[in-house]
Amino acid sequence: MRPLTVLIFCLVALNAFGQNNELSPEEQARFDQILADYSHLQVAKVHRGLGQLISDYPHLNHALPVARFAKNLVDIGKPAPSLDSVQWIQGAPAPAKLSVLVFWTPDCPHCLEDLPHSQELSCQFNDQDVQFIGLTPNDTTEIKAKIADSLRSSATSFPAGVVPEEWKTRWDLSRLPLALLVRDGRIVWRGHPLWISAETLEAALDY
Known part of the structure; x- marks a missing residue:
């Protein structure tokens, strides 16, 4: 690095x-x-x-x-969350070698600060089999509208959706934003999205 x-x-x-x-x-x-x-x-x-x-x-x-x-080290190696219950607000993910699950909420200022960073990396690795996915652990109608507004105002184009609130407990989402890097259905990295650099994604692709 x-x-x-x-x-x-x-x-x-x-x-x-x-x-x-x-x-x-x-x-x-x-x-x-x-x-x-x-x-x-x-x-x-x-x-x-x-x-x-x-x-x-x-x-x-x-x-x-x-x-x-x-x-952050506790979940590494565990099966990644299934996306079957996701309600998509914007797009839907395509199969990829590496998935970056970014957990965020539009009511969180730090989450909004991260969106441009994640969007930039998403564009940079768009042709390298890397898929960024935004997930919000709140599926109320009110939050869905806020998500759409935040994605639009931040020019965030990667797929985004909502998941049931119980995900907060299952995946320890008490502190957002949070990112999971997923390879072959398993978590290989967990941490703050702003920790992710091009080098991090390159290492994950070679993991």
Whole structure:
């Protein structure tokens, strides 16, 4: 990964986790390296690095940024959500080698900030068998209208739909936006959509 990309990734990650004073400069530097490895889908290396970090600094097991990040690793390798229950608001996904499920809601400012980023990557990888899909865990009539307005105002063109609200519990969608990268029906990556770079998608295609 290019140095600038690593810097941007780490800054975005800190913003997503919230600024904190729980990590010393040395601890933060090691955590930043784990985040950078994660962006390249080096999951085994991430597990080793995170385990060693917590072994060296046991108090980090309860540090908010580390705990939030570690939650993303739980679903990796599990079967991906079925899209059979999706009510499509815009388009419908085509089969793809890599699917990027972006969970968002039009009432979430951070979600709206992400849409241009996801749209840009969707266009960039349009001919590389990558399919972005927007999903909102709320299927009320009111939210459907807001989704259509948000997609239109943000010029977001990839398929988008709504799923039952119980998905919030099943897939731990308490903090949005959230993205899942899916290969061969299984989750290979989970995290904030703004963490996803071109390098992340390239690594997922080669996963």
